[in-house]
Amino acid sequence: MWADVRRAIVHGWKRFLSILVISALGVTIFLGLTALAEDVAKSADQYYRQQGLYDLSVTAAGGLDQRDVDRLGEVEGVGAITGGLEQNLDVTVAGSRKHLTVSALNPHSINRPYRLSGVMPENSGQVAVNESYLKDSGKKLGDAVRLSDITTQPAAGQGPMLFKDQTYTIVAQVSDAKNIYNPDFATGSTSTQADYSFFVPKSAAVKEDMYSSAYLRLAAESGLSSYGKDYRDHLSQTRKAIERTDGPEGRSGTQTTRTSSETDPKWIVSDRSVLQSYNQIDTQVSFLKLFGITFPLLFLLVAVLISLTSMTRMVEEDRQLIGTYKALGYRKREILVKYLAFAGISALVGSLLGLLLGFVGIPSLAFPLLKQMYVIPSYSLSANWLLAAVGMAIFLVTIEGAAWGTCSRELGEGPAALMRPQAPKAGGRILLQRVGFIWSHFSFLNKVTARNLFRYKTRAFMSIFGVLGCSALMMVSFTLKDTMLSLPERQYGSTYTYDAMAITSPALGQKATQELAGNGDVIKVQPIMVTTMTLRAQDSSKSDSSTNDGGADLTQVSLQLIVIPDWQSLDGYIRLEETRKGKSPLTLPDSGALLTVNAAKLLNLQPGSTGWAEDDLHQGHSVTIADITNNYAGNSLYMTQSAYESTFDTQGSGDGRGSDGQPFKTNAFLLKLKGDDQKKIATAKDLEQDETFLSVVSNQKLKEDFATNYATINDVVGLLIIMAALLAFVVLFTLSTTNISERERELATIKVLGFRRGEVHSYVNKETLILTLLGIALGLPVGWGLTYPMVGMMKMPGIHLEVQTSPLSWLIVSVLALVFALAVMLITNRSLDQIDMVESLKSTE
Numbered sequence: 150m151w152a153d154v155r156r157a158i159v160h161g162w163k164r165f166l167s168i169l170v171i172s173a174l175g176v177t178i179f180l181g182l183t184a185l186a187e188d189v190a191k192s193a194d195q196y197y198r199q200q201g202l203y204d205l206s207v208t209a210a211g212g213l214d215q216r217d218v219d220r221l222g223e224v225e226g227v228g229a230i231t232g233g234l235e236q237n238l239d240v241t242v243a244g245s246r247k248h249l250t251v252s253a254l255n256p257h258s259i260n261r262p263y264r265l266s267g268v269m270p271e272n273s274g275q276v277a278v279n280e281s282y283l284k285d286s287g288k289k290l291g292d293a294v295r296l297s298d299i300t301t302q303p304a305a306g307q308g309p310m311l312f313k314d315q316t317y318t319i320v321a322q323v324s325d326a327k328n329i330y331n332p333d334f335a336t337g338s339t340s341t342q343a344d345y346s347f348f349v350p351k352s353a354a355v356k357e358d359m360y361s362s363a364y365l366r367l368a369a370e371s372g373l374s375s376y377g378k379d380y381r382d383h384l385s386q387t388r389k390a391i392e393r394t395d396g397p398e399g400r401s402g403t404q405t406t407r408t409s410s411e412t413d414p415k416w417i418v419s420d421r422s423v424l425q426s427y428n429q430i431d432t433q434v435s436f437l438k439l440f441g442i443t444f445p446l447l448f449l450l451v452a453v454l455i456s457l458t459s460m461t462r463m464v465e466e467d468r469q470l471i472g473t474y475k476a477l478g479y480r481k482r483e484i485l486v487k488y489l490a491f492a493g494i495s496a497l498v499g500s501l502l503g504l505l506l507g508f509v510g511i512p513s514l515a516f517p518l519l520k521q522m523y524v525i526p527s528y529s530l531s532a533n534w535l536l537a538a539v540g541m542a543i544f545l546v547t548i549e550g551a552a553w554g555t556c557s558r559e560l561g562e563g564p565a566a567l568m569r570p571q572a573p574k575a576g577g578r579i580l581l582q583r584v585g586f587i588w589s590h591f592s593f594l595n596k597v598t599a600r601n602l603f604r605y606k607t608r609a610f611m612s613i614f615g616v617l618g619c620s621a622l623m624m625v626s627f628t629l630k631d632t633m634l635s636l637p638e639r640q641y642g643s644t645y646t647y648d649a650m651a652i653t654s655p656a657l658g659q660k661a662t663q664e665l666a667g668n669g670d671v672i673k674v675q676p677i678m679v680t681t682m683t684l685r686a687q688d689s690s691k692s693d694s695s696t697n698d699g700g701a702d703l704t705q706v707s708l709q710l711i712v713i714p715d716w717q718s719l720d721g722y723i724r725l726e727e728t729r730k731g732k733s734p735l736t737l738p739d740s741g742a743l744l745t746v747n748a749a750k751l752l753n754l755q756p757g758s759t760g761w762a763e764d765d766l767h768q769g770h771s772v773t774i775a776d777i778t779n780n781y782a783g784n785s786l787y788m789t790q791s792a793y794e795s796t797f798d799t800q801g802s803g804d805g806r807g808s809d810g811q812p813f814k815t816n817a818f819l820l821k822l823k824g825d826d827q828k829k830i831a832t833a834k835d836l837e838q839d840e841t842f843l844s845v846v847s848n849q850k851l852k853e854d855f856a857t858n859y860a861t862i863n864d865v866v867g868l869l870i871i872m873a874a875l876l877a878f879v880v881l882f883t884l885s886t887t888n889i890s891e892r893e894r895e896l897a898t899i900k901v902l903g904f905r906r907g908e909v910h911s912y913v914n915k916e917t918l919i920l921t922l923l924g925i926a927l928g929l930p931v932g933w934g935l936t937y938p939m940v941g942m943m944k945m946p947g948i949h950l951e952v953q954t955s956p957l958s959w960l961i962v963s964v965l966a967l968v969f970a971l972a973v974m975l976i977t978n979r980s981l982d983q984i985d986m987v988e989s990l991k992s993t994e
Contacts (some may be wrong), residue, residue, distance in 0.1 A: 154490045157463070161491070164459045167883040168492060169499035171455050172544045174872055174879075175448035176503025179540045181511030182441035182865065184533065186434045188512045189519065190376045192528040193329070193430050197375060200326035201259040203364035204384060206233070208417045209397040210768065213360040217397045221363050221416075224394060226387030228368030231257035232360035234351070236311045237343065240299040242285050244838045246845075247344040249282075250325075251296070251312050253351045259364045260326050262348050263524070266290065267321030273313065273352040277321035281332040282345040292319050311361070312353050323348060324524045329426045331524055375421070376434050388418050417763060423683065423707050426523070428947065437865065439942055443935075444622065444869060445540070449547060451618045451876060455883050456551035458611050460492055462887045464559045465571065471559065472567030481560050485553065492552035493545065500541040507540075508532050511868070518864060579603040594908070598915045608891075609920055612884045616924025617931060619877035620966050624932025625939065626869040627958035632940065633866070635953040637855040640781040641848040647722040647819040649833040651845045652679060655814035661841045665818060670832040673821040675722050678712040678793070678813055682786060683763045684744075684772070686752045706748045708784035710762070712813060713737060715790045722819040725778045725787065732779065737789045741775035742796070747949035748784035749777045762786070764811065770797045781949050782855070826852075877966055881973040885917055889980050897986040909981055914974045921970040925963050932962075 158165050196202075207213070207221055213232060222230040234253040239246065252260070254270065262269075262277060267290050270277055276294065283289065297314045325346040351357055367387055373380040396415040421427045464471070474484050509530060516528045559567070581599050582588050591599065602609050653661040658676070665674050685705045713719055718737075725735040728746045735743060744754060754760055760772045773796070778787065788796065790813050797811070822829040826849040833847035889896065892913075900909060933954055940950045 151490070154487050154494075157487065157491050158494070161463060163886055164463060164883070165491065165495045167455055167459055167879055168452075168495035168548060169502070170879050171448070171452045171876065172496045172499030172548065173503040173506070174876055175445050175452055175544055176500045176540050177506040177511070178448060178869070178872055179441055179445035179543075180504060180507030180537060182437045182444070183536060184508050184531070185512045185515055186437035186441065187533060188528060188531055189430060189437070190374055190434045191531055192525055193523075194375050195529070196263075196329065196525045197326070200261045200263055201229075201257075201366065202326045202421070203260055204367045204420065205365045205388060205391070206419045207363045207365065207391060208361065208419075209414055210417075211397070211414065213363055213397060214358060215360075218360065218363050220394070221365065221391065224387065224390050226368055226383065226390055227365050229257055229259060229366040231255040231259045231364055233260070233362045233364045234311060234354050234359070235361050238296070238300050239843050240345065241840065242282065242299055242345070243287070245285065246837055246840075246843050247285070248844075249299075249345040249347060250343040251347045251349065252325075253312075253354050254348055255351070255364075259366060262323035262325055262346070263526070265322045265324060267319075269321055269323075270348065270350050273350055274315065274318060275320045275350065276317035276353075277323045277348040278319055279325060279332070279346040280322060282347075283319075283322060284332065285345075288319060290319055290322065293317065294319060309355075311355055312349060313355060315353075317347075317349065317353075327424055327426075329430075329523045329525055331520075331522055375427075376431050384420055388420070391416055391418050417769070419683070419705065422705060425707075425947070430523070432948070436943060439939065440865060440869065443939055444625075444872075445543075447618060447622050448872075448876065449543065451615060451880060452544060453547055453551050454611055454615050454618070455880065456492060456548045457555060458608075458883060458887050460488060460552040460555045462891055463491070464488065464556055465891065468559065468567050468571065472564045475560075475567065476564040481557075484560060485556055488552050488556045489549055492548050496545050496548040497541075500544055504537055504541065508537070515864065594912060594915070597912065598919070601916055602919065608884070608888060612888075612917070612920040613924045613927065615880035615884055616877070616921050616966060616970075617928040619873055619880055620925050620928025620962055621932035621935060622873035622876065623870060623962045623965060624929050624954075624958070625935050626866050626873055627962055628933055628936040628952060628954045629939070630866045630870075631955050631958055632936070632950055632953045636781050636948065636950070637852040639951075639953075640783075641852040641855075644724050644780060645722075645848050646724060647675070648822040648829045648849065649820045649836070649845055649847045650679070650817055651820060651833075651836055652817045652843045653841055654843065655816050657841050658815050661818065664839065664841055665820070668836075670823050670828075670835075671820055672823055673721070675717070675719070675819040676714060676815040677817050677819060678710075678790075678815050679817040680710050680764060680811070681707065682710045683707055684748060684752065684784075684786065685761045685763075686754060686758070706751055706784050708745070708748055708786055710764075710786045710788070710793075712788050712790055712793045714813075714815065719787070719819075721821070723787075728777050728779050735776055735778055737787060738775040738792065739789065740792050740795060741773035741788075742792065743776050743778045743787040744774045745780035745783075745785045745949070746777050747780065747947070748786075749774070750949075772796055779949070781951070782851075783947055874965060874969070878969045878973065881917075881921070881970055882976065885913075885973050885977045886980065888917070889913065889977060889984075893984055894990060896981065897984055897990050900984065900986050901990070906982065910974075910978050913977070913981060917970060917974060921966060925966045928966075929959055929962060 209217070215232065218230055218232045221227065233255065236251050238249045238251060240249045241247075254261075264277070265280070267277070278288075278294075286294075288294065293316050295314065295316050296310070296312065323346070325343075328343070328346070365387070367380075367383050373383065392415075394416070471484055512528070512530055519525070519528060579600060580603075588596070651661065651665070662674070662676065665671050683705050684707075711723075719725060725737070725743060726732045727735060737743060744760070749755070752760065754774050754777075756774060756776045758774045760774060761769055762772045763769045772786070794813055820833075822832050824832070829849050830847050830853075833845045833850070836842055837845040896909065896913070899912060904912065933952075936952050936954075940952055943950065
């Protein structure tokens, strides 16, 4: 019997190869995308552990001292803790305004910067800097830098300088463990992390006994994935334990002085989700895992189709042989071995090939691109053998099950029935014949084609379903690509209709207004107040839980608070609109705020919900969400001046809603600029050189950079398109060759009757073409529809996706499927030409 298996593989190599390829493609997609997600997460985890990236940070109004750090270290779940001293500064480097974070090194190896060259600072006159500062400033190791020479002012009211203003010698180039973006990588959105990072010894601090924050590592963190559920559970438990402890004692400290109304100071606890680069990896990991599950399911369905088609035809060809085996006394299970072995070997070899391509091929292709995006030193390949076993078993069991079902049906017949050829399918009057005015205009060959389509219903269904599945896969891939590529235009063309945002200090507001009014390249100006906020669901602000019971994945979201002066409007600068289908325009409410849709989804907030907002000084305030507005990149909170002053208690009414907020003062301008995109980018860059402005962000530049930020996702989509295209080719090839092999007697007959070579080709290919067109027509809307639930399952903290498909994508998918069909026809035409009329028409003796 095993010799028969070998002969079946040699003679039926096309059938064998079809099952092998479909298994390889399915396992490659399943293991490749999932393995890549795990490799990225594990490599990031390895880097986080190596550098001791914090799990939780704790701050308090007035700062912390060693007593607070010691108390926090006693909380259950805390494994290691250190006091941290940091200050954010606005600096000018090479004529450009940037943001700098100066941090004191700690002896506990928490948030340890990654050293690229040089030696780490050991005395108060030394500093380690990141690559971006060296590149922009033109400095090198051994050069000197003085904070007062580059500092404009402490950022966002940070108060007095926390570090000694002295000459520092640059002794090392490092990467900040809290910001793993490659300095040459364009984030495509306004970054919430500093441009430059300086690290100095603790002895460089003005007060060595005070801290701006405490950084904690979890006791149970080792071995847990930073992007896994177990890690989040431990994080939540430890966070709750911290929030239940008594807050810090009242004192005047590093950043601000608390007012007399702050009689009950509390710990302000944050996790890694405030780090933009950390969230970006989380986004990519969840994206890859989602694709690694959904796409293989579609491949699996097509694999079942191919297996059924191939094995059904194989058994039909071997009916006489099976009958002979049964007549000779072979038992059913012994005969089944041949067909199960044929299907099993092809599926196993394909799965092993898919295992290699999935675990090694796809990650190896993706790693170079990831190194352009992040400063993670190395990416390691890992093999999840349990996942591999599951993936291979799914395809093996499915294909073997299809083979077993097909063979069992045939083996139920007796030897005599099996040794006789099957009766041809009976013809009949088809529905189209009843429509006389159409049927009468059909040529003879067209009538034959129509009859054959209805006569071989099973084959027609399989062909339509196969093409439908492949077209749907390609359509999903193209729709996802269109959806991602539409984001820049939607955000920076439709939602943000201003051209640039210029940020200044409140003290320079009048001067900035005058300069903008006198700038010939500036058409319109809208003054606003902008500040960075951290928003949580109300119950996680200071209560027992750190997560939202409604199912939100993040405990907090960093966003921009944009406040508009009373009696003014954002019309013409930012489009505020409902998230519902009609997308009706929204106006800013007299009380409460408008929240962008992605932040609302992540925190499970609805119109009427209450959020807890904390500013840069960690002062908390209750904010009522009046409505949800559309937004595609980033998160924002919009308010009027009156609503802001009421909500944030800027007059110090002491009503218990939170600490007194910062008074309303405009510190930014939305600008409409002259010229084309490049001219607008140049104007924004010129404004940035003006010392009046702390920073100028060009929407046109963000729009250009956006594609780079999601290059990995676009590459994954491109890979899926290639895989779906290969699948389409395999399906069409298998179905066409099976169609020819099962109709050899019929085709030999028409050749004997005098049909010319081209007429024989047309006789078969016309059916294939019609079935392909039907499959495409059904597959396109199915693929488009499947994109909606897939997009809904994506967790992207800074991105809101709305499905978008261009007419060109519908056309490309249709053309690709037709091209594959035509290519298969050209190949199978050779099989039609090689049909031996004499052998095919021989009768069974």
